[in-house]
Amino acid sequence: MSVCSGVIRLDRVTKAYEEAGKTRVVLREVSIEFGCGEFIVLLGKSGSGKSTLLNLIGGIDQPTSGDIYIDGHAINRMDDEARTLFRRKHIGFVFQAFNLIPTLTALENVMLPLELSGKSREARWRAQAMLEQVGLAHRMNAFPDRLSGGEQQRVAIARALVNDPLVVLADEPTGNLDYETGRAVLSLLDTLTRQAGKNLVMVTHSEEVIGLADRVFRLRDGVLVEDIQLEERLSVPQLAFG
Numbered sequence: 380m381s382v383c384s385g386v387i388r389l390d391r392v393t394k395a396y397e398e399a400g401k402t403r404v405v406l407r408e409v410s411i412e413f414g415c416g417e418f419i420v421l422l423g424k425s426g427s428g429k430s431t432l433l434n435l436i437g438g439i440d441q442p443t444s445g446d447i448y449i450d451g452h453a454i455n456r457m458d459d460e461a462r463t464l465f466r467r468k469h470i471g472f473v474f475q476a477f478n479l480i481p482t483l484t485a486l487e488n489v490m491l492p493l494e495l496s497g498k499s500r501e502a503r504w505r506a507q508a509m510l511e512q513v514g515l516a517h518r519m520n521a522f523p524d525r526l527s528g529g530e531q532q533r534v535a536i537a538r539a540l541v542n543d544p545l546v547v548l549a550d551e552p553t554g555n556l557d558y559e560t561g562r563a564v565l566s567l568l569d570t571l572t573r574q575a576g577k578n579l580v581m582v583t584h585s586e587e588v589i590g591l592a593d594r595v596f597r598l599r600d601g602v603l604v605e606d607i608q609l610e611e612r613l614s615v616p617q618l619a620f621g
């Protein structure tokens with residue numbers, strides 16, 4: 380088995396929307412490769428296409444043209460059913476709004492990705508172990524509305540990681556959290572994905588996160604540019620996690 384898995388490759392990916400008879404190009408022929416185990420941060424102004432790019436990588440959305448390869452598989456060329464199965468098996472998502480299912484307990488939320496991929500028998504113990512890793516062993520049977528924002532996001536992180544995905548995608552995961560809770564959640568995501576050697580692609584408005592990332596990219600006018608100005612990166616205060 381290859382040590383390196385989960386490479387994300389975009390080959391001339393364009394995404395355009397038709398609106399009121401006009402075409403708006405959000406991504407223009409984006410070609411990039413994110414290596415295995417890398418923590419990638421995507422920066423860009425509101426409306427620059429960050430969520431669009433993440434949703435394309437995650438197979439939630441389809442490009443207008445170009446190809447998206449996850450671990451060598453062109454996900455945009457799969458039919459809807461195959462893409463859904465691939466996504467369940469290999470992609471973990473963490474959203475700004477947590478997106479937990481309100482009628483399921485924390486444990487049941489984390490069990491869901493395993494059950495949906497036909498791993499019902501091991502779902503319970505794996506979900507329990509994952510919730511322990513995010514420090515929520517004592518809250519497994521709580522429903523989401525009884526959990527704090529930080530706890531809900533930790534459940535969402537457990538849900539994203541429980542099926543051992545190739546790639547973890549996080550869209551402003553700290554956007555709804557206060558500063559301290561956000562830092563703790565970021566630290567957890569970083570640690571858990573690094574431990575497991577996963578690719579993490581995170582969209583954020585927080586330039587502070589730059590200190591944790593392996594590579595930083597900025598979307599501007601539909602073009603993805605790597606931010607390699609080390610001086611600039613080093614001038615940003617690094618996050619200190621205690």
Ligand SMILES: Nc1ncnc2c1ncn2[C@@H]1O[C@H](COP(=O)(O)OP(=O)(O)OP(=O)(O)O)[C@@H](O)[C@H]1O
Pocket residue numbers: 396397398405423424425426427428429430431432
């Ligand atoms: N279904 C759609 N139809 C038309 N335009 C869309 C659609 N979805 C997104 N857009 C447009 O595409 C552009 C990029 O949107 P996207 O959500 O990717 O931005 P973003 O960088 O994630 O912004 P934010 O930081 O505010 O979340 C925006 O101008 C948005 O209005």
Ligand SMILES: [Mg+2]
Pocket residue numbers: 429430431550
């Ligand atoms: Mg967005």
